Amino acid sequence: MATLVHGGRVLRSDTFTTELLDIVLEGEEIADVVPSGSIRGEGLHKIDAFDRLVIPGLVNGHHHAQAQLIKGRFDAINLELLLNGQRWGNGHRTLEDKYLSALIGAAELVRKGCTASFDMFAEIPLPTPEGVEAVARAYSDVGMRATIAPMMADRSFYEAIPGLADSLPEPLRRQALAVKSAPGEASLAACRQILGGWRFDRARIRPALGPTIPHHCSDAFLTGCRDLAREFDVGFQMHVSESRLQAVVAARIYGKSLVAHLDSLGMLGPRFCVAHGVWLDEDDRRRLGDRGASVSHNPGSNLKLGSGVADIRRMLDRGVNVAIGTDGTSASDNLNVFEAMRLASYLSRVQDHPVERWITAREALRAATEGGARALGLERIGRIEKGYLADLVFLDLAALHYVPVNDIVAQLVFGEDGTGVDRVMVGGRLILDKGRLLNVDLPRMRAQAEEAVARLATANSENLALAQALAPHVGRFCSGLALSPLSMNRFCGHQGGSHA
Numbered sequence: 001m002a003t004l005v006h007g008g009r010v011l012r013s014d015t016f017t018t019e020l021l022d023i024v025l026e027g028e029e030i031a032d033v034v035p036s037g038s039i040r041g042e043g044l045h046k047i048d049a050f051d052r053l054v055i056p057g058l059v060n061g062h063h064h065a066q067a068q069l070i071k072g073r074f075d076a077i078n079l080e081l082l083l084n085g086q087r088w089g090n091g092h093r094t095l096e097d098k099y100l101s102a103l104i105g106a107a108e109l110v111r112k113g114c115t116a117s118f119d120m121f122a123e124i125p126l127p128t129p130e131g132v133e134a135v136a137r138a139y140s141d142v143g144m145r146a147t148i149a150p151m152m153a154d155r156s157f158y159e160a161i162p163g164l165a166d167s168l169p170e171p172l173r174r175q176a177l178a179v180k181s182a183p184g185e186a187s188l189a190a191c192r193q194i195l196g197g198w199r200f201d202r203a204r205i206r207p208a209l210g211p212t213i214p215h216h217c218s219d220a221f222l223t224g225c226r227d228l229a230r231e232f233d234v235g236f237q238m239h240v241s242e243s244r245l246q247a248v249v250a251a252r253i254y255g256k257s258l259v260a261h262l263d264s265l266g267m268l269g270p271r272f273c274v275a276h277g278v279w280l281d282e283d284d285r286r287r288l289g290d291r292g293a294s295v296s297h298n299p300g301s302n303l304k305l306g307s308g309v310a311d312i313r314r315m316l317d318r319g320v321n322v323a324i325g326t327d328g329t330s331a332s333d334n335l336n337v338f339e340a341m342r343l344a345s346y347l348s349r350v351q352d353h354p355v356e357r358w359i360t361a362r363e364a365l366r367a368a369t370e371g372g373a374r375a376l377g378l379e380r381i382g383r384i385e386k387g388y389l390a391d392l393v394f395l396d397l398a399a400l401h402y403v404p405v406n407d408i409v410a411q412l413v414f415g416e417d418g419t420g421v422d423r424v425m426v427g428g429r430l431i432l433d434k435g436r437l438l439n440v441d442l443p444r445m446r447a448q449a450e451e452a453v454a455r456l457a458t459a460n461s462e463n464l465a466l467a468q469a470l471a472p473h474v475g476r477f478c479s480g481l482a483l484s485p486l487s488m489n490r491f492c493g494h495q496g497g498s499h500a
């Protein structure tokens with residue numbers, strides 16, 4: 001039976017204004033959008049949207065399913081210290097833990113108005129078909145859409161940073177070098193199995209590949225991923241130019257930027273999504289724009305880890321598709337795409353842009369909806385229009401940030417924190433109603449999480465001890481290396497001139 005969502009104030013994606021409109025749903029799709037009250041709706045299933053603002057579900061451009069079980073464990077750390085803690089944080093996970101961590105993340109995202117997420121899911125030491133299937137199942141059970149990219153490397157963090165291992169005192173050097181990534185061939189073979197055996201509907205849950213950071217991967221492994229992606233028609237996400245250290249290391253290893261290196265390997269294209277892109281120069285942005293690539297801007301993560309402020313205005317100038325992401329809970333904690341959207345707009349104002357080039361509320365909203373949809377390879381979401389999939393978020397206009405209403409879109413982007421989310425629908429099916437997740441047993445999930453955290457703390461105690469012993473050395477070395485001179489005029493302006 002068709003459904004009529006009636007009486008709501010609906011965001012029009014063409015004008016980014018709102019109108020009182022009714023939405024006709026047939027199956028998963030939006031069959032029509034009509035003036036309010038123009039259809040009587042006899043024989044239709046009706047959903048009352050009176051006093052609700054109806055927007056397309058937000059799309060999260062970058063996230064990590066594995067991170068939820070270590071929520072809150074990281075305070076004052078940068079990216080390199082986070083990577084140093086990876087084995088401790090993610091080690092010894094059972095299949096149930098992998099499912100559970102993904103489930104907690106998906107539940108929080110939906111509760112805060114997000115309906116699709118680009119997930120770089122890491123398993124140690126390499127992706128497994130069962131692990132990726134568990135994460136896909138978690139998203140599917142909650143009712144969300146996701147693009148899942150198994151996160152991989154064939155070099156350990158300690159091997160990837162030139163000089164780092166040699167800077168460590170024994171026995172830490174030996175212990176760090178004993179931490180191995182899986183060989184590239186093994187990860188590629190696993191991915192071939194994952195892509196070949198994919199049983200989820202790709203319009204809902206689709207696979208991608210996630211070689212994590214360019215210099216953590218050999219060129220042979222990267223080109224292997226490139227070829228596999230072409231063979232199975234899937235996209236990519238990689239962490240690129242996230243920290244200043246990465247820009248320094250790229251110049252040392254490749255004699256060019258990470259983006260230029262990836263371009264020389266033929267990796268860039270419309271299915272390629274950069275996560276972060278804080279340390280891009282004009283040439284990088286031109287390459288990404290010319291190749292039709294996307295960047296997921298993750299402002300909360302970039303702030304928490306001290307990575308910097310990505311310049312999305314200059315990305316948009318070059319035709320780069322910009323999405324907005326939360327990153328995982330280790331890096332930005334609260335999985336709130338509303339907050340990420342607001343930060344994306346606000347942070348554009350502390351760079352070297354004149355007022356007329358600041359990212360407006362509407363531009364941020366476009367990035368968090370349509371921009372994200374394109375980055376995920378899910379082109380039929382992100383707009384409320386005939387022919388699009390019915391992924392809708394209903395916001396309660398009685399929430400205090402809408403009282404009184406002046407410019408509802410500005411109030412949505414700058415004021416909404418998720419507390420106004422009343423209902424969430426994906427593909428025409430409600431998955432959150434009156435703030436309650438319909439497909440998640442929250443008390444059970446919570447009890448399982450508490451049990452998992454206690455068990456994993458014991459299982460990973462040695463990994464933790466090693467990470468803690470390494471941390472001061474890693475922190476000192478990486479901070480020193482990150483401050484090496486870069487040809488800074490290349491980056492001029494994009495960090496507010498703070499390092500010029």
Ligand SMILES: [Zn+2]
Nearest residue numbers: 239275327328
């Ligand atoms: Zn990430």
